[in-house]
Amino acid sequence: MIDKKEFDNFFQYFDSVFIIDIIDMFAVQQPEIMGLLEQSIMEHDLVQIRFWAHKLRTPCGQFHDPVSSKHAALMEEAARGKILQLIDLVIPDYPDSLKKMRAELADNLIQDKIIPAKSIRSFLAGFFDTFPEENSAKLEELEKKIIADGIPEMYLDLKASSAALVDELLVMKKTLLSK
Numbered sequence: 001m002i003d004k005k006e007f008d009n010f011f012q013y014f015d016s017v018f019i020i021d022i023i024d025m026f027a028v029q030q031p032e033i034m035g036l037l038e039q040s041i042m043e044h045d046l047v048q049i050r051f052w053a054h055k056l057r058t059p060c061g062q063f064h065d066p067v068s069s070k071h072a073a074l075m076e077e078a079a080r081g082k083i084l085q086l087i088d089l090v091i092p093d094y095p096d097s098l099k100k101m102r103a104e105l106a107d108n109l110i111q112d113k114i115i116p117a118k119s120i121r122s123f124l125a126g127f128f129d130t131f132p133e134e135n136s137a138k139l140e141e142l143e144k145k146i147i148a149d150g151i152p153e154m155y156l157d158l159k160a161s162s163a164a165l166v167d168e169l170l171v172m173k174k175t176l177l178s179k
Helices: 004-011 016-042 046-062 066-093 096-105 108-117 120-125 133-148 151-178
Strands: none
Touching: 016 046, 016 151, 046 066, 046 108, 046 133, 046 151, 066 096, 066 108, 066 120, 066 133, 066 151, 096 108, 108 120, 120 133, 133 151
């Protein structure tokens, strides 16, 4: 639910046409982002889950909806934690260079190495001339297990709260149009 006082305070210097445009833009983007988030979950892609949750968290925060903003932030943080958890689980099967990188970069590993690689799989594949089949199978199994632990429930919470935000914004849009 939108904190109307904060919303009004933030948007007080904008004209209603601008606010309506932003509402319309979010009303279109929210289902698209949720679809991409769902696809990322189905593909077991924690990097993209983190990205799309962040992409939704920003406008939810700007609209001063603490519930949907919190749901997006929780999902983003969970994906980040699960990426590190996954790396920590596979470290024994990888060269010492990964262990050293994990120790040196700590939490910056995601930002500095994994995101530029576009996925955990391509990041980890960079440690081998040929990515071992047993590593690929283990990685896939771990990804499924790690994502199944909480991410689907977070997705449903975020989907419901961000859809409720869209509904609330569309009511506000009608009010703005009637002025």
